[in-house]
Amino acid sequence: LRRRKLCLILPVVSDLALLGFFKYANFTLASIAGLSEALHWPIHVAKLDIVLPIGISFYTFHTITYIVDSYRGVITPTRNFFEFSCYVSLFSQLVAGPIVRFREIEKDLEQIGQHDRKTMLGRGWSFFTLGMIKKVLVADSIAAIINPALLHWNQVSTSGAWLSMLGYTYQLYFDFSGYSDMAVGLGLMFGLRLPQNFNSPYKAVDPSDFWRRWHISLSSVLRDYLYIPLGGSRKGELGTYRNLMITMLLGGLWHGANWTFVIWGGYHGILLSLSRAGSAKLERIPRWLRAGVTFVLVVVGWVLFRAESVAMASGLLHRLFLPTAGSLPIGWPLLTVVVFIAAVLAHIGPNTFEISHEWGTAATVCLVLLFVACLGVIYGGQESPFLYFQF
């Protein structure tokens, strides 16, 4: 039994140590230096020159869930090295998810090559095309306008700040869910059914509903491998709130080594706790109002998520809620149009897992044209070396 425990703890600890070193070493060092300065006892801390390995956050989670699931007996560890390495480093989702549990694709991996090629290819390309349209045409066009504006965040007006932050809200969703759709599409082309990562999150009616819809693969991993082992909701009211806070703070930190992410995690932890405490009363409020309030709370959270520093976060929040003069982002008319389209799609439209992916002629032609536009944007959007070939 002790050996079994050792086989669990040793690899999980080494996995986390690797992730911790690559992702958080400099953050920890900088925080120690900052703290020491604040205490008027400055220590000189060296900055390490670390290059973050591609996809480390994701394959760390993959191996951890694999080890824990093997320990729990949920899965039988595979004897096939190809299956294991394919699971850990599947290229389509290596960089940004979704986080896949082994049991979710175990069957597909075993039966690879035996799927119905035509149907899977059809669905795969449909997912891929839709994902690319979401990412390139919606998310990237918003980014092209709001990034330069947020570079000078202390000059935007209140309406400019709202427009930018709404833009960012949809950018994040269309970017990430578009990316996930592309990963799912690529998986389908190989016969692998990757899990759904987003389920129309902006239709959520309360914070916990939001987390059941947003980055589902991450929140379910956090739930199964952190929240529940901590005791989940079985440790009394206070214990539950504590577990929620720990889970959300660590979940925030997972997104990146910056205090803004920790604060963002904490903010959502508080929202989850509050909505849990008042759930009975909240039920009586009309659904549309709950959805609206949840959405605004989420947008406020994205301010913390987007800000590069705590100062930027507080500055932006100030501009959002206290009328301030300033400028609108350059290109705001186009931004308004794109945000409107994105809002309709996100709040009213179905998501990629709710549609049949069987397209008629007209729809196919439209999608192909949009796909061509995507390629044009990808091609033309980046600086060509010829423009500045050689000095």
Next chain:
Amino acid sequence: MAARNRLFSIFNSDFHGYALTDWREYMRFLELRILAPTVIAMTCLTDVSLRFALTPERIAFRAWEAAAVNSTAAGPFTPNVTYLNVRSYGDLSNLGNLPSLRAYRREYFTTDAQGFRNTPAAPNRSVKFVVVGDSFTVGAGLSDADTLSGQLAAMSQSGALNLGNYRNWPDIEKLIRARHVDRGVVVWQVSERSEPLEGGEMPFGMRILKSLLPNGVYSALRTGARYSMYSPLKIVLSRMFRKVQNDEWLPNVAAGSVIRKRLPNGQEMIFLHSEVNNFGRNRGASPEFFVQLQTAVRATNNELLVVMVPDKYNVYYPLLPGSSSPPAEESTTLGMLARNLRANGVLAVDFTPVFRQAAAEALRNNQYIYWTDDTHWNPAGVRIAAREILKVLPQSSFPPGSPGSGSGGN
């Protein structure tokens, strides 16, 4: 047969039936799983074929890129090129996507059989100047006659060879010997912005490849590598994008890589971001390279002259409204290197003080010595440089009569 039947069917009564069956047959391909990969394949195909169909000189905005893509191992540019662009403009107005600040000019660019920027007429005179250096020596943005070698040749009534954008000494030595350059001057131009100052050697991997592979294979590889970077489809599409990124419809993201400043006369000038950032930073260049180079140059019975071209921002800094006094000449990278070289017996001149003075004088007449939209000097700037070069050369190292005639001698 089938095709003929189909053709006749147009006149038959069952025309509609035929047309419908055909249409349905094609409908089978109207599926994303077929069309989407086809679109990707077509894009790749278009990209590759345009690389051959649209030659660089047809879409380049200036000579440099037009002539650089097809260079061989023997020289920096395509051999035997004559390129004329009557609406060429500056690297900075291009880099910052600022069409309103373009200073259009005529650019006439000729290369010799090896791909150096020399006109066919030049070799007839006996060569007394061999100019080596970077884009300043080549004369980016200038016509042939306005380049440093062109103006040196005109002023000194002798031949001048432009070996710009090529700094491999063994090859240069071979050229000097092949052209029988004797008792002449090798003008080695360095720019403040190059890192390291002497211009840097060919990357290690490239040098190995060049020494190992036969010349033809190496050239072909180089051309291949250049063409892998040259994508007309990308260029055309990104130009369309940049048109829309005009700070009205969409923000101009490229503008961040340059800095715009206004001179006292109201003229806007564009500077390279890094030049502004590096201003006043002393990089402490070592004279060692040039001391060794001098020995090598003297072995060919010629003299070495190192000339230093300051950054545009360095030249115009004192003229910009609100700027504090610039750091003392002796403490700057170029000033210190020049002093060190002279102490080691190497002829060297830093153009910074002369250029600053000339820039101030020219500004009084609303004229400039660097292009307003480019990092490089303009014909007026080159003229000052050529005059300075002739001024500092000792009479003894040079055939009497020729060099000092324009400058009045010592």
